[in-house]
Amino acid sequence: MNSGTRSALQSAKRNMMWKVTFIAVLAVGIAAAQSQPAKSRSARSSLTGCIDEHEGQYVLTNDTNLQPTARLKPAAGSAEDNFARFMGHKVTVKGALAKEDPLPVITVDQIETVSETCAPASEGQKQ
Numbered sequence: 001m002n003s004g005t006r007s008a009l010q011s012a013k014r015n016m017m018w019k020v021t022f023i024a025v026l027a028v029g030i031a032a033a034q035s036q037p038a039k040s041r042s043a044r045s046s047l048t049g050c051i052d053e054h055e056g057q058y059v060l061t062n063d064t065n066l067q068p069t070a071r072l073k074p075a076a077g078s079a080e081d082n083f084a085r086f087m088g089h090k091v092t093v094k095g096a097l098a099k100e101d102p103l104p105v106i107t108v109d110q111i112e113t114v115s116e117t118c119a120p121a122s123e124g125q126k127q
Helices: 003-035 079-086
Strands: 043-054 057-061 068-074 090-098 105-115
Touching: 043 068, 043 105, 057 079, 068 079, 079 105
Parallel strands: 068 105
Antiparallel strands: 043 057, 043 090, 057 068, 090 105
16 A cells, blocks of 8 residues: 555544544434423413412412412512502513413513403403
């Protein structure tokens, strides 16, 4: 074998080894990412309802029967500072929604007033 052929073979071997190493590292990374347990992820959401206080916590209630649908948590500041002024109002809250038991929790970073009053629909108003 001449030196040019030997050099070309060695170069091809080195090149092949780098490719095999790269593929192995990539495969290990993918396997590690897939084997990690799924964490409770929060999704950006928008919910509409009435703000009320239930068992010492601020909640968003369904505006037809006033049953709690989600617990409210402020993104910044205290719950009192963020939610007290909206008590009894129909609002749309926006933020990160986390599924928890018994009620989901929304970490609110934005509140928009829909109506300054909130009352369950009477029998005559139901459709």
